[in-house]
Amino acid sequence: MTVIAPPRLSVHGLAVGYPGRPVIEGLDLAFAPGRITAVIGANACGKSTLLGALARLLTPTAGRVELDGADAASLSRRRFAQQVGLLPQQPTAPDGLTVAELVSRGRHPHRGVFARWSSADSARVDEAMATTGVAALADRPVGDLSGGQRQRVWIAMALAQEPRILLLDEPTTFLDLSHQIEVLDLMRDLNRSTGTTIIAVLHELNLAARYADDLIVMCAGRVIAQGAPADILTREVVAEAFDLDALVMPDPLTQTPLVIPVPGGARAAADEG
Numbered sequence: 001m002t003v004i005a006p007p008r009l010s011v012h013g014l015a016v017g018y019p020g021r022p023v024i025e026g027l028d029l030a031f032a033p034g035r036i037t038a039v040i041g042a043n044a045c046g047k048s049t050l051l052g053a054l055a056r057l058l059t060p061t062a063g064r065v066e067l068d069g070a071d072a073a074s075l076s077r078r079r080f081a082q083q084v085g086l087l088p089q090q091p092t093a094p095d096g097l098t099v100a101e102l103v104s105r106g107r108h109p110h111r112g113v114f115a116r117w118s119s120a121d122s123a124r125v126d127e128a129m130a131t132t133g134v135a136a137l138a139d140r141p142v143g144d145l146s147g148g149q150r151q152r153v154w155i156a157m158a159l160a161q162e163p164r165i166l167l168l169d170e171p172t173t174f175l176d177l178s179h180q181i182e183v184l185d186l187m188r189d190l191n192r193s194t195g196t197t198i199i200a201v202l203h204e205l206n207l208a209a210r211y212a213d214d215l216i217v218m219c220a221g222r223v224i225a226q227g228a229p230a231d232i233l234t235r236e237v238v239a240e241a242f243d244l245d246a247l248v249m250p251d252p253l254t255q256t257p258l259v260i261p262v263p264g265g266a267r268a269a270a271d272e273g
Contacts, residue, residue: 006033006034006164006165006195006196006197007033007067007068007083007164007165007197008030008031008033008066008067008068008069009030009031009033009054009065009066009067009084009165009197009199010028010029010030010031010065010066011027011028011029011050011053011054011063011064011065011066012028012063012064012066013026013027013028013062013063013064014026014027014028014029014050014053014060014062014063014064014065015027015060015061015062015063016049016050016052016053016058016059016060016061017049017061022061022221023046023049023221024046024049024050024053024221024222025062025221026062026063027050027063027221027222027223029050029216029223029226031165031197031199032197032213032214033197034191034195034196034197035191035197035198035213035214036187036188036191036198036200036211036212036213036214037197037198037199037200037212037213037214037215037216038200038201038202038208038209038211038212038214038215038216039051039199039200039201039202039215039216039218040201040202040203040205040208040215040216040217040218040241041217041218041219041241041242042219042241042242042243045218045219045220045221045241046218046220046221046222047201047218048089048169048170048201049221050218051086051167051169051199051201053065054084054167054199055084055086055088055167056072056073056077056080057086057088059073060073067080067083067084067165078109081108081109081161081163082109082110082161082162082163083163083164083165084163084164084165084166084167085106085158085159085161085163085165085166085167086158086166086167086168086169087154087155087158087166087167087168087169087171088169089169089170089173090173090174091154093142093143095141095143096141096143097141097142097143098138098139098140098141098142099129099134099137099138099139099140099141099142099145099153099156100125100129100138100139102142102153102154102157103125103128103129103134103153103156103157103160104121104125104160105157105160106124106125106128106156106157106158106159106160106161106162107121107124107125107160107161108161109161110161110162124160124162125160127159128156128157128159128160129156131156131159131186131189131190132152132153132155132156132159132186133152133186134149134152134153134156137149137153146179147174147175147176147179148175148176148178148179148182148183151171151172151175151179151183152182152183152186155171155183155186155187159190163196164196164197165196165197165198165199166190166196166197166198166199167199167200168187168198168199168200168201169200169201170201170202170203171183171184171187171200171202172184172202172203172204172207173203180204180207181207184207184210184211187200187211188211200212205233205238205259206251206256206257206258206259208229209229209233209251209256209257209258209259210229210251210254210256212229213228214226214227214228214229215227215228215229215232215233217232217233217237217241218241219240219241224237224240224241225237225241229256229257230255230256230257233248233257233259234248235247235248238259244261245261245262246259246260246261246262247259247260247262248260
């Protein structure tokens, strides 16, 4: 398989938020192409807001998002979607929609308004379902599936879109541990086999450190650390980002950072709050 270099995604002087509540201001950040980047941080630190800006769901109040040096806002919706895919938090499908029908929707950015469904479209959908292990579920309604199955189906839809950059907003939330591992294994396999840049907001620190090539640690709308997990996930960074005292040591299986909260380590923050 030929791996095509993915486009570069970056933000420059980015300011974004919600009416009356700025979240991110003056952020400069570049994402390593062809790698898995996990964005971590405490609740309300700006992780999902950043992802929303990257996906063009939120309009910056200042600064810009760039895709291969071009202002992302200047690109047509279709052209942008041909490069960047998004799996949002808790996506929902219309009642009765089957797995195959949902995955087929990923082909929309590659088809003109009057274009007919082609054999190439069918091949991409079949490949996406096979890659995510949901081909046997093709005729099942999405609403009848388990949480882990549904998440794999949504990822299949994103793969059918053939994005060179895939944004995932908390893809393991509400999944049990085995399904979390399943989704993250799939994410890593996709990256390694196709070179797709993957940017994922994750909550579980130890899984983020295990699966990501790079971490971005956010606190109060700013980046306080960025780099390889082993280089930047320290006791001091955990304390600043999460207001938590924890030991950080090598995982005995993977040698990636393992974060172990110290008993009572969050009491001071709770008492002061």
